[in-house]
Amino acid sequence: xxxxxxxxxxxxxxxxxxxxxxxxxxxxxxxxxxxxxxxxxxxxxxxxxxxxxxxxxxxxxxxxxxxxxxxxxxxxxxxxxxxxxxxxxxxxxxxxxxxxxxxxxxxxxxxxxxxxxxxxxxxxxxxxxxxxxxxxxxxxxxxxxxxxxxxxxxxxxxxxxxxxxxxxxxxxxxxxxxxxxxxxxxxxxxxxxxxx
Amino acid sequence: xxxxxxxxxxxxxxxxxxxxxxxxxxxxxxxxxxxxxxxxxxxxxxxxxxxxxxxxxxxxxxxxxxxxxxxxxxxxxxxxxxxxxxxxxxxxxxxxxxxxxxxxxxxxxxxxxxxxxxxxxxxxxxxxxxxxxxxxx
Numbered sequence: 001x002x003x004x005x006x007x008x009x010x011x012x013x014x015x016x017x018x019x020x021x022x023x024x025x026x027x028x029x030x031x032x033x034x035x036x037x038x039x040x041x042x043x044x045x046x047x048x049x050x051x052x053x054x055x056x057x058x059x060x061x062x063x064x065x066x067x068x069x070x071x072x073x074x075x076x077x078x079x080x081x082x083x084x085x086x087x088x089x090x091x092x093x094x095x096x097x098x099x100x101x102x103x104x105x106x107x108x109x110x111x112x113x114x115x116x117x118x119x120x121x122x123x124x125x126x127x128x129x130x131x132x133x134x135x136x137x138x139x140x141x142x143x144x145x146x147x148x149x150x151x152x153x154x155x156x157x158x159x160x161x162x163x164x165x166x167x168x169x170x171x172x173x174x175x176x177x178x179x180x181x182x183x184x185x186x187x188x189x190x191x192x193x194x195x196x
Numbered sequence: 197x198x199x200x201x202x203x204x205x206x207x208x209x210x211x212x213x214x215x216x217x218x219x220x221x222x223x224x225x226x227x228x229x230x231x232x233x234x235x236x237x238x239x240x241x242x243x244x245x246x247x248x249x250x251x252x253x254x255x256x257x258x259x260x261x262x263x264x265x266x267x268x269x270x271x272x273x274x275x276x277x278x279x280x281x282x283x284x285x286x287x288x289x290x291x292x293x294x295x296x297x298x299x300x301x302x303x304x305x306x307x308x309x310x311x312x313x314x315x316x317x318x319x320x321x322x323x324x325x326x327x328x329x330x331x332x333x
Contacts, residue, residue, distance in 0.1 A: 103231045105267065111230035111331040178215030180233075187233065193222045 003027065006036040014038070088172050090148030092119035099193040100151060102144065107186035108133045119146045122156065123183055136160050136184030144190075151175050151190055160184055199229065200276035201322035203311040206264035213301045214267055217310060220297055221271060224283050230332045231269040236262050244325055253306070260306050268326045277319055280312040 003014045005027075012027075019025060019040040026037050094100070100116035102123075114121075114130050122128040124141040132141070138158040145152045154172040155162035162169050164181040175181060177192040202221070204214045221228070236244070241261040248254050273279055285296025289308050292299035302308035313319035323332070 101228070103228060105231055105233040110232040111270075111327055112333075113228055113230060178218055189231070191218065191222070191228065 003038050094119050094146050095149045097195050101191040103189045105187050105189050132186050134184040134186045141183050153181055197272055198276040199272050200280045200319040201313045202269050204267040207307040208309045209265050226271040226273040229270040229272050230327050233265055233267050235265045238262055270323045270332055277313055277316055284310050284312050
């Protein structure tokens with residue numbers, strides 16, 4: 001589906017699966033930083049006439065309306081609220097057709113790239129699978145889990161928190177290819193590579 | 197296997213295209229040996245582009261490259277320098293071949309999405325400018 005910023009009218013492609021059953025989501029516009037709300041069209045159409053009308057007339061619009069829009073010109077967006085997913089119950093397993101890596105893009109360890117070679121790896125100052133040279137991280141600060149081909153980020157009760165999509169996470173959240181997240185003062189990027 | 201160096205430029209980061217560009221690099225077979233997100237200082241940009249210091253566009257280039265964050269990366273692959281330059285396309289996005297990064301994401305000769313080393317020798321110099329040898333393992 002195509003969504004549109006209520007302020008600058010920038011249009012973005014949005015995977016409606018990311019509603020994860022919620023009636024609405026808050027989105028921060030990548031162009032103007034406006035935070036706007038989008039409505040889940042599936043829930044709106046099943047709801048009251050007022051809700052249905054709102055879904056038809058607000059930022060939520062079908063792709064067909066913008067058939068001429070260049071998809072390549074649409075910048076990425078970030079959810080204001082990190083999402084969790086019902087698929088978190090899927091078993092821990094690395095898919096054979098993808099390779100997952102974590103690149104440290106900012107912080108004392110910037111430039112390092114780690115291959116995720118197990119379905120669950122922990123990050124932290126000491127005793128973790130991936131050791132971070134960052135005193136602001138807890139010993140075991142966060143974990144990355146791969147379940148059903150989806151990558152989840154979980155905070156392990158750290159002192160200074162784990163941040164994704166601009167918010168401190170309180171439960172496992174799905175992270176996407178090339179999304180960055182922050183533990184302590186370290187920024188990491190998930191890199192997913194399709195294998196031949 | 198050889199290495200080359202790339203900068204995903206401020207216009208790509210500003211427009212949120214860096215992820216798509218990284219995907220293009222990976223799909224072409226490059227391994228990302230190291231990557232950093234930086235906001236270049238004027239001093240860094242002037243030093244990096246020092247070879248162009250006498251050119252008329254130097255001031256604009258430095259202003260542009262310091263206008264927002266960039267990603268710098270060391271890449272590894274077969275015939276890396278030539279492969280990256282083919283993938284990037286011509287400096288002017290308007291003259292770049294279809295399917296190249298600059299054709300798809302560049303706006304102008306200056307805001308042309310990506311930088312790539314032009315020789316093995318310069319790749320080594322440029323990698324060394326941003327990365328310590330110990331960081332690239």
